[in-house]
Amino acid sequence: TQLLEQSPQFLSIQEGENLTVYCNSSSVFSSLQWYRQEPGEGPVLLVTVVTGGEVKKLKRLTFQFGDARKDSSLHITAAQTGDTGLYLCAGARQAGTALIFGKGTTLSVSS
């Protein structure tokens, strides 16, 4: 059983479209992180959210942590081809415990 479920698994869109990817769990997390991983590279941290209901913006990316700290979403406005990659969410059940990763959402943005 996957502790962190990400959806959709694959997403293929045109440049300029908006999209949202989700990270859901039945468990509470002390924090959630979002990473982007490109082929041949390791994951790169985009954001960490720690407070229930927290919303963080990073240029065209908006991250939200659910009120109950069981889920998170990543919204991309006006997607660009450079947004293509594997988006991973990862959570820590408690501070000081290992990060648990979801399987990721593979995003493909075409021009």
Next chain:
Amino acid sequence: ETGVTQSPTHLIKTRGQQVTLRCSSQSGHNTVSWYQQALGQGPQFIFQYYREEENGRGNFPPRFSGLQFPNYSSELNVNALELDDSALYLCASSPEPGLGETQYFGPGTRLLVL
């Protein structure tokens, strides 16, 4: 650029062999974590080392072992390789211990076991 490097980039081994993967952390980072990422999966935590001592371990058998050295380098050793060990192996360094802390990943070593 994260400053975390790994070697080799690719490796092919046969079942039953042993392998050593290497990682060089960012300068000043005392903590290194190793992850296994199978195709189509997210990274799975193997273990973490802090100041040359193991500081937490995931659900991996004892044939997965590690070492951390004072010069910010570390190793992942896997004995008695199995076909299912084929994966991308990632190391990640962080300035502080604590398994949920912000980590900086290297590009990974892709291991293929035949």
